[in-house]
Amino acid sequence: MLRPVEALDLAVLARTFTLRSSEGFAETFGPGLIARVGAEAPRVRLRFVQKLNKDSGPLREGAVDLETGIVSQEMGPEVRSQALFRDRFIGVVRAGHPLSKGRVTLSRYTSGRHISISRRGLEQGPIAEAMAPLGLQRDIVTVVGGFSTALALARSSDLIASVPERHTGGLRDGMHSFRLPFAAPEITVSLLWHPRLDADPAHRWLRRCVRDACADLLGGSPRSESRDSK
Template sequence: MTEPDLNLLIALDVLLAEASVAAAARRLGLSASAMSRTLGRLRESTGDPLLVRAGRNMVLTPYAEEIRQRARNASFEARALLRPSSADFNVARLERTFLIRSNDGFVVAFGAAMIAAAAQVAPSVCLRFMPKPEKTSNALREGRVDLEIGVLGEMGPEIRLQTLFRDRFMGVVRKGHPLSGEKMITANEYVSFGHVVVSRRNNTYGPVDDALAEVGLKRKIAAVVPGFSAALAIAQNSDLVALIPASFLIAEPDRLHAFELPVITREITISQMWHPRSEVDPAHRWLRQLVLSVCRNKIPD
């Protein structure tokens, strides 16, 4: 009996995760034609089409859906077996790209410090920051990211997490704005100007609106943008008021005027989250400690 080609395992995992020959090719750094040939070999090995055409897209066959998680687990186990043991771990020799999902505010506030700290001890490490369009554990479960950073969302019970710091929202206006000369902003002053809010899903109502409603007030939403950088850019060049996490303003000490909100809102806890498969990986443990140290250095308890 011919032994299966275990080199196909990684390709199988990526193909089932992406459900696309083109996307799998990009992820593995291969040409589309090379990936198509690999899919042909996988079909021959498994005796199943794995991916079939459905309109303009490709979809997984029932068998492919059945083995998807098994392929994912086997791929991670193979990678773990071929990495140096903890006893031989030397961060100075580490060559690895870590995929980190976070919002743009975290990258602006902490990204440069994290990259510098990593380069100082692990010059061959690359930190790849990725956007987070949704708050689910799918990317962690499927191994598409190493770390998720942000507010705990709809994560499964198996996901590990560690608190990095506690944050709060603040109002932000341009220097020279009528509100920038006020020491204490009243709720009436706060709602007397238009607001730019951040939302990826066009949800413009939040805790600050609940608090304003309790005193019979309401914000006028003049603009909705997908990220905090865009909100700050608009606030800097208009009379609109932005609502920004205080941590984001670490990188913006002089360009804008920040003020405490005139209503009470709850603090938000920023955590780093990872899948249990990475729990004892020495390189991943080093990464988690790096993230924690950088955050604690910039925002002490």
């Protein structure tokens, strides 16, 4: 924190950055981010690790440079955040599934067999919470820990997966997606980091690369950086 700020020379910057994210982010946004980083700083390496929980310990301890995810009360109060994009849940089935043809009604959706996604193995989640006021519930056949597992099962069966649309764009190729027949919950995916890295020139550059990679793929303009914590 006390060392003088040095001019950033991306051509000679040799550093490995660790990014912690949920399933789907690396597959969807990773190719564009890696291409951007490689073009500007060829000696920089990105290491993606899976986000198994919302504990901010890895950021605090320095094991992780950046995270993506939803800001929650489980994170430390010091964590910095910057919104990347809004996302919504959609239904996904295999090509040729009965729900891939015609309008998906509440009756058709609830009469199907579903996959629940929970890192903690719980059947309840944002979809169940959205359906509760309607007095409806899904027939949960299996509970899995991540989006890629849910989509792999749906791809090879008649099961229905309900996943975030933008977050899983790289995982749903060849599958049929549909809008949920009720008010689908929306989430904000944010970029998270520890404040000790605020002024680090290389880290600031990487944060900008992540924001731009998301904006480029989603067709939006990159957001300016925020210093707000959760």
